[in-house]
Amino acid sequence: MKSKLLLFVIAAVLTTALVGVPSASATTMPSGLTSDQQLAWSEATSGAYLGSGTNTISNTANTYAVAGQCYLETATESFGTWPYEQNVHLHTNWCGTGPASSGGHITYWSAYTTTTSQICSANDTYKQKMYGGVGSTYVAIEGGSYFSCQVAPLWSVHHHTYVQMKYGPGGGIFILGGG
Numbered sequence: 001m002k003s004k005l006l007l008f009v010i011a012a013v014l015t016t017a018l019v020g021v022p023s024a025s026a027t028t029m030p031s032g033l034t035s036d037q038q039l040a041w042s043e044a045t046s047g048a049y050l051g052s053g054t055n056t057i058s059n060t061a062n063t064y065a066v067a068g069q070c071y072l073e074t075a076t077e078s079f080g081t082w083p084y085e086q087n088v089h090l091h092t093n094w095c096g097t098g099p100a101s102s103g104g105h106i107t108y109w110s111a112y113t114t115t116t117s118q119i120c121s122a123n124d125t126y127k128q129k130m131y132g133g134v135g136s137t138y139v140a141i142e143g144g145s146y147f148s149c150q151v152a153p154l155w156s157v158h159h160h161t162y163v164q165m166k167y168g169p170g171g172g173i174f175i176l177g178g179g
Contacts, residue, residue: 068095068096068097068098068107068108068169069095069096069097069098069170069171070093070094070095070108071093071094071095071096071167071171072091072092072093073091073092073165073167073173074089074090074091074092075089075090075092075143075163075165075173075175076088076089076090076163077090077144077161077162077163077178077179078161079147079159079161079179080120080149080159082118083118083119084117084118084119084120084149084151084157085117085118085120086115086117086120086122086145086147086149086159086161087115087116087117087161088113088114088115088125088143088144088145088161088162088163089113089114089115089116089143090111090113090127090141090142090143090163090165091111091112091113091114092109092110092111092141092165092167093108093109093110093111094106094108094109094110094139094167095107095108095109095169096168096169096170096171097169098169098170099168099169099170099172100137100138100168100169100170100172101170102170104137104168104169104170105134105135105136105137105169106132106133106134106135106136106137106138106139106167106168106169107134107169108134109129109133109134109139109141109167111127111141111143112127112143113125113126113127113143113144113145115145115147115161117147117149119149119150120147120148120149121147121148121149122145122146122147123145123146123147123148124145124146125143125144125145126143126144126145127141127142127143127144128141128142128143129141130142130164130176132166137168137169138166138167138168138169139166139167140164140165140166140167140176141164141165141166141167142162142163142164142165143162143163144160144161144162144163145160145161145162146158146159146160147159147160147161160179161178161179162177162178162179163175163177163178164176164177164178
């Protein structure tokens with residue numbers, strides 16, 4: 001009961017702080033948040049999340065992002081062997097109100113993609129929402145990149161490496177695919 005009261009107080013403070021404030025980044029982070037909630041609050045109120053795309057969220061989503069439980073996860077898909085390996089890392093931060101089986105839903109998400117390789121060059125690295133999202137019982141995201149690997153003079157091999165993940169509002173993580 002004490003934790004529900006704390007979450008209600010945090011939601012009330014954020015709602016009060018965000019309503020009528022031209023720039024949400026001017027608000028002060030409430031004390032007593034976990035490190036995951038601090039990260040979600042910072043991203044939600046400043047819009048300064050890593051990555052690219054059009055993940056816009058409303059003040060209501062900002063409030064719920066802090067009031068719910070938040071999670072961080074990095075999924076990696078690898079292709080090839082050393083030194084031609086191609087690694088895609090999908091970094092995801094999401095928040096939810098509890099397991100979908102109990103009526104939970106996603107309240108916030110952000111993601112970005114990074115790559116690593118010894119000698120291959122990554123091009124057009126991306127992340128995209130496949131389906132679901134805020135208000136849904138899950139969010140499915142794909143992160144990937146196109147790699148060029150020079151295997152001989154004037155000869156390059158090209159490959160698209162990607163990972164597809166589904167995240168649930170209670171912290172569930174599901175692998176949808178990759179290659």
